[in-house]
Amino acid sequence: MRSIGHFIGGREVKGTSGRTADVFEPMTGEVQAKVALATKAELRAAVENAKAAQPAWAATNPQRRVRVLMKFLELVARDNEALAELLAREHGKTIPDARGDILRGVEVVEFALGIPHLMKGEYTEGAGPQIDLYSIRQPLGVVAGITPFNFPAMIPMWKFAPAIACGNAFILKPSERDPGVPMKLAELMLEAGLPPGILNVVNGDKEAVDAILDDPDISAVGFVGSSSIAQYIYERAAAAGKRCQCFGGAKNHMIVMPDADMDQAVDALVGASYGAAGERCMAVSVAVPVGKTTADRLMEKLIPRVENLKIGPSTDPSADYGPLVTQAALDRVRNYVEIGIKEGAKLAVDGRGFKMQGYENGFYMGGCLFDNVTKDMRIYKEEIFGPVLSVVRAHDFDEALRLPSEHEYGNGVAIFTRDGDSAREFAAKVNVGMVGINVPIPVPVAYFSFGGWKRSGFGDLNQYGTDSVRFYTKTKTVTARWPSGVKEGADFAMPTS
Ligand code: NAD
Numbered sequence: 001m002r003s004i005g006h007f008i009g010g011r012e013v014k015g016t017s018g019r020t021a022d023v024f025e026p027m028t029g030e031v032q033a034k035v036a037l038a039t040k041a042e043l044r045a046a047v048e049n050a051k052a053a054q055p056a057w058a059a060t061n062p063q064r065r066v067r068v069l070m071k072f073l074e075l076v077a078r079d080n081e082a083l084a085e086l087l088a089r090e091h092g093k094t095i096p097d098a099r100g101d102i103l104r105g106v107e108v109v110e111f112a113l114g115i116p117h118l119m120k121g122e123y124t125e126g127a128g129p130q131i132d133l134y135s136i137r138q139p140l141g142v143v144a145g146i147t148p149f150n151f152p153a154m155i156p157m158w159k160f161a162p163a164i165a166c167g168n169a170f171i172l173k174p175s176e177r178d179p180g181v182p183m184k185l186a187e188l189m190l191e192a193g194l195p196p197g198i199l200n201v202v203n204g205d206k207e208a209v210d211a212i213l214d215d216p217d218i219s220a221v222g223f224v225g226s227s228s229i230a231q232y233i234y235e236r237a238a239a240a241g242k243r244c245q246c247f248g249g250a251k252n253h254m255i256v257m258p259d260a261d262m263d264q265a266v267d268a269l270v271g272a273s274y275g276a277a278g279e280r281c282m283a284v285s286v287a288v289p290v291g292k293t294t295a296d297r298l299m300e301k302l303i304p305r306v307e308n309l310k311i312g313p314s315t316d317p318s319a320d321y322g323p324l325v326t327q328a329a330l331d332r333v334r335n336y337v338e339i340g341i342k343e344g345a346k347l348a349v350d351g352r353g354f355k356m357q358g359y360e361n362g363f364y365m366g367g368c369l370f371d372n373v374t375k376d377m378r379i380y381k382e383e384i385f386g387p388v389l390s391v392v393r394a395h396d397f398d399e400a401l402r403l404p405s406e407h408e409y410g411n412g413v414a415i416f417t418r419d420g421d422s423a424r425e426f427a428a429k430v431n432v433g434m435v436g437i438n439v440p441i442p443v444p445v446a447y448f449s450f451g452g453w454k455r456s457g458f459g460d461l462n463q464y465g466t467d468s469v470r471f472y473t474k475t476k477t478v479t480a481r482w483p484s485g486v487k488e489g490a491d492f493a494m495p496t497s
Contacts, residue, residue: 002033004179006042006203007186009049010196016042021176021205026092026323027313029361033090035179038204043171043211046200050142050169051217053197058139058167062116065165069109071192076106079188083181087153088314090178092323092363093276095315098153105157107446108464115165118469128495130485137473139167140219140243144212146233147182148225149175149325150279156182158450159222160199162468164189172201173212177325179203213237220244220471222463224281226383227409227455234458245459245471247452249383250411253286253404254440255426257397257417258294264438265416266301270320272414272440273389274309274367277321279329281456282412282434282441285384286373287391288400295393299348299371306349306367306389313359323356323363324386330363333386337368340379340390345370351387375403383409397422405431411452414440433457 004023005014015036023033057065076083080102087098121136145159152174160170174182179201186201202208212218213236220243223233227248237244254272256265272284287302289295312319324330334352341347351366365387373380373390380390394400404413414436415426423437433453436442444450449465451457461467 001031004033004035004183004203006036006038006046007183007199007201008042008046009200010190012183012187015203023090023176023178023180024326024363025089026325026363027089027315027359029327029359029363033180035176035203037176038202038208038211040207040211043202043204043208043215046171046202047142047215047217049197050171050200053195054139054141054167054169057164057169057195057198060167062119062165062167065167066113066115068189068193069112069161069165072189072194073106073109075188075192076102076185079184083153083184085315086184087178087181088322090180091149091152092314092325093279094312094319094322095317097276097321098314101151102153104443105151105154105161108158109161111446111464112161112165115162115469118466119166119473121475127479128481131479131481133477133479135475135477137166137469138476139473141168142171142218143168143220143472144171144173144218144222146173146209146212146221146223146225147175149177150276150281152178152181153185155224156185158464162464163472164194164198166469166472168472169198170200171212171218172199173204173208174201176203176205209233210236213240213242218242222471223247224463230458231455243471245461245463246457247281247463248456248458249385249409250281250283250452250456251286251380251383251407251409252282252284252412252414253288253407254284254413255394255400255415255417256287256289256294256298257415257419257422258291259418260294260416261418262297262301266298266305268414268416268438268440269302269389270305270309274306274321274387277324277365278387279325279385280441282443284414284440285389286380286403287389288394288403289391290394290397290400292393295391299391302369303348306351306369309351309367309387311354311356311364311366313356313362321387324365325363327363329386330365333365333384333388336379336382336384336386337388340370340373340377340388343377343379345373345377345379345390381408397426401426401429405429408455409452410454411456412436412442414438414442
């Protein structure tokens with residue numbers, strides 16, 4: 001059996017804690033690897049390596065730093081298929097979906113190639129008599145990223161690429177459920193010429209995370225995962241004086257207006273709700289048709305589409321989606337379906353009985369569709385993170401606008417309509433961080449930035465885009481005056497311009 005250690009100081013090292021976690025192959029249900037769970041001392045070893053390597057990396061000019069990332073992109077392209085297969089086998093998503101996971105990460109690495117320009121400071125000549133002012137951006141030092149299971153390539157790259165391009169050293173603590181790809185990415189960065197110690201992967205669970213939060217040499221922590229952990233990490237890291245941004249869970253609504261193209265809306269809905277078995281933070285989990293006629297037309301088209309979803313092993317390229325990540329995730333999602341039935345929602349499609357022939361121990365679940373879901377139900381309020389879509393019928397536009405706006409999560413939202421006025425009003429007023437207009441999964445491209453509101457995001461800067469440059473650097477402002485501009489005598493009043 002494969003055993004996965006840590007990647008510290010430019011090489012894979014074995015774990016010393018004696019504690020490991022099982023890494024499953026969701027499509028067969030078998031344990032395929034054991035991953036080491038780090039102790040505080042192992043985390044500390046990674047920090048020592050990072051701390052020793054970081055000053056020389058920061059002093060390497062930014063163009064040379066991004067040449068390493070350029071080479072890394074070539075290597076990811078070279079190994080793309082092997083990475084996609086490993087990702088699919090550890091996560092459970094299909095191989096085409098795994099390729100997308102890698103590509104959306106690669107796009108942020110491409111963005112980070114612009115760091116020489118993005119890190120440039122500002123300069124004002126003559127801000128006062130003989131006084132010039134300039135600001136410079138400097139790296140923070142050692143920073144850390146704690147990432148979830150559902151995008152094991154994309155989210156680590158969202159974190160480490162801008163951080164490293166800015167001249168920081170990085171400690172990645174990926175999900176213990178699918179650590180194989182993050183380890184490979186670290187190896188590829190080394191092969192691309194990154195000095196040892198600049199990117200370290202420490203595998204682990206709460207013990208490793210707490211060690212990150214308490215380590216005095218880690219200046220900033222970026223987290224992506226569920227909201228309760230996001231809040232915990234935000235509070236503990238902030239209390240320790242660290243810069244921190246934590247992105248959490250979601251309940252993404254898709255509003256379907258009476259004038260929407262219903263075929264397009266249904267296509268969008270099935271892809272965005274059931275793709276990756278619903279294990280995406282931007283998955284649509286609530287559909288909101290406006291008006292009874294719209295709701296009835298939607299359900300008429302949606303039900304057969306959900307009944308006919310093609311579920312398959314991750315290696316089947318024709319499957320719409322594969323298994324869930326673990327048996328525990330499957331049990332949790334099935335439990336939510338029971339809760340929905342007890343709460344009185346109408347289960348219009350029940351996928352719980354689905355069995356994958358030849359893969360009977362895999363973590364598969366058919367698509368489930370609830371109608372007549374109401375605001376007070378747990379299946380509406382809580383994140384299910386599985387192939388379960390809830391339909392909440394709204395009477396009018398105002399009610400449809402209020403639903404996502406008043407929900408405690410605020411990651412993504414979409415509206416399907418042909419009417420520019422209602423789309424514009426919706427985008428302007430909705431209390432959610434990312435909005436799609438006839439786009440069901442509005443994950444912004446790499447040169448914008450990603451971030452949810454309310455309990456979907458703690459902290460005040462988004463991920464990637466120019467926000468990532470602000471997050472991973474600190475600004476120093478220099479006010480300079482030369483002797484020819486200095487007046488004689490001491491001045492005791494506050495200097496003014
Ligand atoms: P998770 O919160 O269980 O785990 C995320 C990370 O936190 C992992 O590295 C894990 O090891 C660590 N962790 C888990 N329990 C911990 C604890 N008690 N103390 C400290 N650290 C702990 O999330 P997950 O199940 O891996 O991922 C799915 C969640 O992530 C969903 O809620 C999803 O919406 C969210 N997500 C959000 C975004 C976003 O950008 N907003 C993107 C992807 C996923």
